[in-house]
Amino acid sequence: MKTYIALFGGINVGGKHILPMPTLVAIFESLGLGDVKTYIQSGNAVFRSHEENVGFLSSRIVAEINKRHGFEPLLRVLELAELEQAVRANPFPDAETLPNNLHLNFLLSAPANPDLAALAAIQKDNERFSLIDQVLYLHAPEGIGRSKLAAQAEKRLGVAMTGRNWRTVCKLIELAKA
Structure with missing residues (x-):
């Protein structure tokens, strides 16, 4: 199984x-x-x-x-x-210390034409993002509720996604291994 x-x-x-x-x-x-x-x-x-x-x-x-x-x-x-690979691929390991500000957005499919330039244009100076395979990593120190980048990500990628913060992703791995 x-x-x-x-x-x-x-x-x-x-x-x-x-x-x-x-x-x-x-x-x-x-x-x-x-x-x-x-x-x-x-x-x-x-x-x-x-x-x-x-x-x-x-x-x-x-x-x-x-x-x-x-x-x-x-x-x-x-x-x-x-899920374990998504954790290993995290491009922002320094953000793991504040797990509620680091988000992994799991895309339902690979984006055909992601507009990463548009996302870069609206990100705040302290925000970072990276698209790796079918995961959009987003470090938003002020929270995703205030982030234009977070609000526009799905539209600019052209693919539906569902996000989880670092703490939740780690907890799910822990549950899966129990």
Whole structure:
């Protein structure tokens, strides 16, 4: 069995697309996924499966949520090794000491024409970003809530994404290895 991490976008935010974590666990288990653990209410799950096709797993999960709850959440499913690689590839290791200011944004697909120049033009002097494979690393010392770069990233990359701060990414790896 492989260990996977499911990263949802847009659930349990602003009163929309409410999906309690016990309900999410029940959905995963109904699909035959095992050892399901969730972390915080914003949509993080660790699970195990014999299925090797990540796209198929993702489609099944989204379809089941749509069937039961009437919406299709954004979902990126990663193998544990992919998440560990994203951590190793962090271009801003000095930012790890303030884990709430370092964000990894996981893209749903590789961007065809990312406008990195437009992102560079709106970043603050103290912000840094780097696109590596399908992860946009963003160090925003003033927080992403005040960052034009964070607000424009998805539009300028042309690909949907879901972000997690460094602390959450590390916790998900810890859960996956437990």
